[in-house]
Amino acid sequence: MEISDAFAEHRRLLFSTAYRMLGSVADAEDVLQDAWIKWDGVDRAGVANHRAYLVRTVTNLCLTRLTSARAQRETYVGPWLPEPLLTDAGGEAGTEPVPDASEKVERAESVSLAMLVVLESLSPLERAVFVLREAFGYSYAEIAEATERGEAAVRQAGHRARGHVQARRPRYDTDDDARREVTDKFLAACSGGDLNAVMELLAPDVTAWSDGGGKVTAARRPLHGVDNVARWLLGVLAKPGTRNVSFESVGINGQPGVLFTVDGHLIGALVVDTVDGLIQELRFQVNPDKFAGLTRRPA
Missing domain, CATH: 3.10.450.50 (Nuclear Transport Factor 2; Chain: A,)
Known part of the structure; x- marks a missing residue:
């Protein structure tokens, strides 16, 4: 499969993941552009599962953006x-x-929009785990691989996120x-x-x-x-x-x-x-x- 075909096949999933994690169309598109650049430079012969690799790439790019976005929200004018x-x-x-x-x-x-507002109150890892688990049905083992965290830490983050969202759903x-x-x-x-x-x-x-x-x-x-x-x-x-x-x-x-x-x-x-x-x-x-x-x- 050509590089462009593999990326295009999973693009909707990648955008949906990035948008739910970031709450921003522009940021989600930027993340996909960065993921494309990484995908273009990888040795794909060593990638057994293209979908899993791309989701992992997008997830970690989103985690980085979420960390900086929290600081930007504090100076935002009016309700975000x-x-x-x-x-x-x-x-x-x-x-x-x-x-x-x-x-x-x-x-x-x-x-x-109501749920995306609730997700804003989660930590970056909690938000990633919640989105991958609740919206797309990934297992904790798959999420641990995607976030490059231990499975126990992912389970704990998922438990905290689910409880927080349930209280504010x-x-x-x-x-x-x-x-x-x-x-x-x-x-x-x-x-x-x-x-x-x-x-x-x-x-x-x-x-x-x-x-x-x-x-x-x-x-x-x-x-x-x-x-x-x-x-x-x-x-x-x-x-x-x-x-x-x-x-x-x-x-x-x-x-x-x-x-x-x-x-x-x-x-x-x-x-x-x-x-x-x-x-x-x-x-x-x-x-x-x-x-x-x-x-x-x-x-």
Whole structure:
């Protein structure tokens, strides 16, 4: 098999792994470029399992980036959110055989913005172990080889990560049609400036996150509560620069999402999490540096 064929065969898996570990489309693509360079220079006659070698390469490149990323997060302006990624409504096209319904829900959850935010609180090793184990079903022995750690250390990291995620795992409705219906009603209420209609769709303890990264105007802190969130939203939409905003329904990170454009130019993306038919979390990505995954190509 040619070098390019071997890399191309596993590229979707490699990108999916890197994206879940880093929460950044741009960083994941950079990691794949570095992995390609390493793969191009290796003596492939001594590589018995191309897939395992490439996953190990990508995993260790991600571990290095995660260490430096933690320091960068501390100086980030405002709330940090992962880079959104266009997908179909139920998650990525599979890198493995087509999953059944329950596996599809789990795969979609593992790439949701809410889950990627939870994974940000793990150590680099815990995050690597969780992603490889929970999202892709690797054994602890395989993960130990991929991370170049002892199997006992990997098991301990996996146990810590699983407990941490279970305690913070986001709860939201999994019916895509119901979430899309709520999202569409919400957008209609916002575009019509109907404060009462907006408030009726929000959960009592709703939270809105807005990531501008200091590049564009955005709320510097999370907004809590129906009244605060609703009035902030309608205030933003009333500003001159957003009065001609257009909405497009798309799949983002395995969930129904929305792209916002003004005169054909992308200005942001939104994903909402609903619980019992009400919006519990809103995540607005308006930092233009994080639009790399919002292309016409589903991931």
